[in-house]
Structures are given as C-alpha cells and as structure tokens.
Amino acid sequence: MKFNKWTVGLAAAGVVSLASAAQAEEQTANTVLTALSSTTLSGYVDTSAQWNLGTGNRNNPPYKFGGDSKADGFNLNVVQVSIAKPLDESPWAAGYHVDLWFGPDANTLGTASPNSFFTSGDFAIRQAYVALRTPIGNGIDWKIGVFDSIIGYESVASPQDPNYTRSYGHSIEPQTHTGILGSYRINDNVSIAAGIANTVGPSINSRAFGTTFDSDTDLGGKKAESYKTYMGSIALTAPDNWDFLSGSTLYAGVVNGYNDNENGTDYGENSTSWYVGSTLATPVTGLRVGAAFDYLDIHRWSHDTDGAPNDGNVWALALYSSYQATEKLSLHLRGEYLDDQAFFFNLANGGDGFSGPFRGDEGEAFKVYAVTATVQYDLWKNVLSRLEFRWDHSDSGKVFGNNPNTSSFAPTRKNAYMLAANIIYKF
Secondary structure (H helix, E strand, O other), X not given: OOOOHHHHHHHHOOOOOHHHHHHHHHHHHHHHHHHHXXXXXXXXXXXXXXXXXXXXXXXXXXXXXXXXXXXXXXXXXXXXXXXXXXXXXXXXXXXXXXXEEEOHXXXXXXXXXXXXXXXXXXXXXXXXXXXXXXXXXXXXXXXXXXXXOOOOOOOOOHHHOOOOOOOXXXXXXXXXXXXXXXXXXXXXXXXXXXXXXXXXXOOOOOXXXXXXXXXXXXXXXXXXXOOXXXXXXXXXXXXXXXXXXXXXXXXXXXXXXXXXXXXXXXXXXXEEEEEEEEEXXXXXXXXXXXXXXXXXXXXXXXXXXXXOEEEEEEEEEEEEEEEEOOOOXXXXXXXXXXXXXXXXXXXXXXXXXXXXXXXXXXXXXEEEEEEEEEEEEOOOOOEEEEEEEEEEEEOOOOOEOOOOOXXXXXXXXXEEEEEEEXXXXXX
16 A cells, blocks of 8 residues: 555654554545445536528527527537435435536526626536435425526526527526525425525525615615525426326426526516426327416516606516427427516616617517427437527517627617527536
8 A cells, every 4th residue: 555755754753553554544545435436427518509590690589598699600508517416215315416517608697606796707606505304204305505496497407408599488587596495295296395595596695685775776775684585386296097197297486585686687676486387298109298487576676757666577478399209309399478578688688778679669568479499319329419490579679680790789670580509418
C-alpha cells in the first residue's frame, strides 16, 4: 500500500504505526465506497439547428428557452449533469438530488442568487435538494432545498417533453422554488403535495422582504419577514379496472406568493398561478391525448389614472396528442392559444406596457394561436432526435418579425414559422 509523506513521517517519528495507518486508510476507503455505491450520475447534452422562415429574425415568438438568439443557426441549448442518491424503500430513507445546468439556457432559467448580482455566466443550479422520508401513514417524502415547480404539463428538462419548443403555458408558470415540499400518496389513485418557499422564484435564496420600496417602479414593496410562498397539488390516476382509460391522470395545482422578478420585469408583488392538466389513454394502441390550462393572476400589476391598483392576467390553453408508431418512431402534436391581457410578454422582453414588442394593434392584448408538430426517431442508442415545425399566428395584428439591420423595431408579420432539428444525448 502506498502512503502519503505525512503518514510516513509520523511513522518514522513513532507517532503511528504503518499497520494502523493501513487499517485506517482501508476503513476510510470502504466508508467512501459505501457512501458512493448508491449514487447515480446522469444527464444530457441538448443541441439544435433552427431555421426561422422569412426575412428578419427579430421579434420571434417569446416562448421560454426560445427567442431571437436561437433563430437561423446552430445552438448548444444546455448541458445537464445530475448527481443523485434516490430514496430507497426504508421507512427513514434519505438521499439527495442535484441538477447542474451549463450553457445559454442556464441564463434563461434565472436561478442565480441575489449574492451573484444576477449574473450566471452560462451556469445555473436547476435543482439541489435533500430528500427525506418520514414513516407517517404511507410515508411522506420531503424535498428540502431547490426544486422544480409542482405545476405544469411540460418539464423544465427538454428530453422529458413531447416537443422541442416550450408552450406559452409553460412560459408563464413558475420554474423553481427554494423551500420545502412534502408529497404523500394516499393510495394508488390519489396523491397530494404541499410546500412552502421563499418566493415564487426562480432566484435561489431570494426573500419577499428583500426589496426596497420605490413608488415609481415597485407596486408592492417590502413584505414581513414571515411572508412566504405557498403551493399545493393533487393528482388522480384512473384505476386498472377502467378499461382503456386505466393509467390516465388528472392533475391540479396552485402556487401563490411574492414575485420580485416576474419574468425579468421590475415587479414586486404577489402572483397566483393556477393549473389544471390531464393525460388520457385511448382505445388506439400507442395513442395518448392531453390538455393543460394555465392562468396567471399578477396582483397589483398596474395603476389606474386615479392611482387604484389593478391585477393583470394571462392565460393559456394547450391540447396534446402523442402516438408511438413503432419502437423508435413517435409523433407529437400540440395546439395552443394564449391571451395576454397583462402585457406580460411585452414587459419581459424590454417593453414598458405601452410600447415595445408583443403588443396588439392599438394597445390590444397579445393573443396568439400556435401549432407544433414533432417527429421523433431514435436512430442512435441514447440519442433523442427530433424534427419539428412550429407555426405561431397573431390574433392581435403584426407582432412578429423585423430586420435587425434596420433602425425600426416595429413588427412586420402576423405569422411566424420555424423548422428545427433537436439532437439530445442522454447519459
């Protein structure tokens, strides 16, 4: 056995014996190997090539993890590295889970803590929590730390989604929270979850009382030190004796709390996100359909001319279908509608509520229909390969398009078309 110089020196001085040192190092090695034996390493590398049809690539549809920077070129989207020790079946099980993001999408995720001065440098912590189980009833599973939001049809992680691009519903949902979440399975058909977080997110370790009131930019101001964000959800699963509907799910959830960074705007008040979604099995083998409804109520979003506060709201409805044609080939279709009465996407993309992108003609709300068709064929082992066509149509005038080489920022089109290839290696 090879010893370090410090151990050899102590042995030479008679402080320790080489035999005891060898035994101690062997015990340490065994302890480390035991601790790491159930640890898993996984992740993925997400890349794409995107072509936005038409001249000019400014004012592209503002769904999450998209935008002008990915138009008409090749992209590294994100690299995720996950390290985890899953909970085992013991009554007092313990573990952890960490998802690290590298690449441009890490900046969009926006989990940088207040101490980082909001610069992430193509790095973000997506999730990092301790997992615990307490043997109460059927067992309560806990997440303590940073975890994904409990609502939504689509995942923050692209490989888990049926389509490459995200929906508008996903784009208005919370992404991550810093807090504690408890999950409990009542039986095989009913499970619930509830949690408390610092804020709606996504900034890690942010606080509801961490803002300085400014009557010109902050409609809310400080909260009490005890003010927190609350969330809850319920999931229903159809039992096995429901014929072809067995395994279908109905899910509902709500997140309410302080939001000091509503998708990048100078916002400091409460917001409430409501979500209802369902996935249904069908009599056709391999065919599943789904639906999702998202409603975001942004409290005290604006003021009337007399100074009275107004709430703003934005909602989205999406319908999904997925068909597993063969072992390697699957087809996915999504249709959606967005009604943005709060100018949410305008403010999040540099507007001021009165001018800027993603506003309808004559100050109307931003209303959009979108259809996304995706073909997935898993030709290579561990590789997810997708070809996707997306069409966004404005129901509120010209909101898309513009040549970035001109001085005008005015949108030029009511329609936006995109063709993309998405290649993801999962390890």
